[in-house]
Amino acid sequence: MPSASTSVWDASELPALAGFLLERLRAERIRVHAITNAAAQTLTANLLLAAGGIPSLTVAPEEVSSFTSRADALLVNLGTLDGDRRAAIPRAIATAGARAKPWVLDPVFVEASPSRLEFARSCLADRPHVLRCNAGEFAALSGEDATPASVQAFAQRQRTIVALTGAVDLVADGASMLRIENGHPLMDRVTAMGCAATAMVAAFTALHDSALEAAAAALLVVGVAGEIAARDAKGPGTFQPILLDTLHNLEPTILVRHGRCS
């Protein structure tokens, strides 16, 4: 059984680590301050609550330092990047740095807006513990198509963990790479499901020294919950509440049974 600071030496141990971290998240009621987009705030909060954590969400610049100081981890999501969020994010990142709290960057739709891309690059220069992105966002940030090699190289260049999500999730630290194969296509039909999953990444980075493994374990948890939820859902509408129920009730043994990683 891994302890929180023991790294797994083999991807086959990741599901057990994921279960261990989920139980700790519940026991310690991990707090995540999420500066996230308007469509993601409710689901992000509900997913963290379902998992056993405690969310906070303010984007008011004068408040984010206080909230970040009280939190165990910070999530910075660049969706709906309005004036308050632009002013709040650098303050929250600075507070996380000063207090040695892990933080995670989610550069939503960065390929769609030059001003957002520039802002994302300045965030990335502050070295998030994890960068979670999809192929389009990765290409905009790195200037290259997403391949295992380009993801690994970008992680090395940026000295961060890159968690590239897609049909298979790749999590790379510049040297090692973990691949998570859990998940379900309905997850792409619910707005902000990826954003909310990134909040789990943030929570797990507060519980485990290896951000590579923490990120992979969090994506595995949400992916397994999604697969199980999809069995009972009749579409994307019922999928969302059933996924939250599944996450709330998820047992570590289920993660070991269903987790697929390499």
Next chain:
Amino acid sequence: MPSASTSVWDASELPALAGFLLERLRAERIRVHAITNAAAQTLTANLLLAAGGIPSLTVAPEEVSSFTSRADALLVNLGTLDGDRRAAIPRAIATAGARAKPWVLDPVFVEASPSRLEFARSCLADRPHVLRCNAGEFAALSGEDATPASVQAFAQRQRTIVALTGAVDLVADGASMLRIENGHPLMDRVTAMGCAATAMVAAFTALHDSALEAAAAALLVVGVAGEIAARDAKGPGTFQPILLDTLHNLEPTILVRHGRCS
């Protein structure tokens, strides 16, 4: 079978057109940029995703032109009309005009706020492809009670399509009028259901030259989905996810069987 640019000559063909446009929306993954109110953002995104489209939602003034340029259609909803939205909307409308993208205006609660009414009038002067409103909003904008004749006259005066929603939806272009009788009272007990339906109107205007028919077809799709969802729902809470499931799974033949228009 109508093609996308063929107008229907008879209201009885509208359900088939609605099915055709829904299939095209799915095949082409139509993108809608929605500047919409805070309570509508999540449902609007989820309804578009359930229908097969791709939503974006930023209201940041410096970003809306980029997002509108990438989208196939623009939705402008005046709920929760804060400073960012006031600054963003004219820019988005100008971009839609310059790029010849259709856009739809939803003047939520315009009867409740003089400053919002003035803003709505300036938007209307830019000639949206469709104005979607209810009776109260219509009365505030036009100065007249909503009747088939006053709706037709206002559409003619404003040189736009007016889609007046209510127990029966009236869609008028100043000359012709289509009436849609689908829908269910539970739709009024879910916040932003009408706002989200208007996003479907925007998506369909990107797929069909006649904005009159596109608007009517979109209201028919959401109305039929609402009727079917209401059979299995036990109240407004379960109605919303079931409606999204229904829309996700909706077959054109169901629209032909259930569509009621004249």
Next chain:
Amino acid sequence: MPSASTSVWDASELPALAGFLLERLRAERIRVHAITNAAAQTLTANLLLAAGGIPSLTVAPEEVSSFTSRADALLVNLGTLDGDRRAAIPRAIATAGARAKPWVLDPVFVEASPSRLEFARSCLADRPHVLRCNAGEFAALSGEDATPASVQAFAQRQRTIVALTGAVDLVADGASMLRIENGHPLMDRVTAMGCAATAMVAAFTALHDSALEAAAAALLVVGVAGEIAARDAKGPGTFQPILLDTLHNLEPTILVRHGRCS
């Protein structure tokens, strides 16, 4: 059977009063203007709609006076306290005062942000009809741990009703105290459930002269709905839509059967 202006003389009459007020809320379609946090806006609107009321939600400073004037009651929730909300809240409170409309204060997470605590104190000085808070928020505002005696003393000092929510809700006016024992732990696993319940408190204060009883009755209604919903829910995800269904269908006789107050 109590009329709207008759106070109950015994806590055992509170469930009947709650049923009476719920029926009146439905018959009169009570309007609540809610200045509330970003994660609460949708659920607050949906809970009011499910109960039979009509919500409005704008936080734009130039609009809140118009909306408050049209509403029957005002809710001021201090979550996600950004610049618009800071500017809008004093205007809305002033309008409520000038128009003699009841208003309710919900000082969310006030213990986490010094600037929010200061703002909450200035709101409290304007004497809300009801202050709804949890133990942490109470401690930050009053400087004392929450006990029945300290709650009663704070209500007396502030000349307001204090509704302290927790496993048992305490509602105090400085002299009398009502205790509500309804509710379910899943309510704490859905973001903004407490915020949405406070919107019911606001609606009921528009219908009943005793804000003490109105607040207690509203908490009883939501608590009973939560208990009933929890029977059918499999977790926090399905709990939320089922709670809205339950509230929509709730009969006064159910409140009398399930209400537990003293």
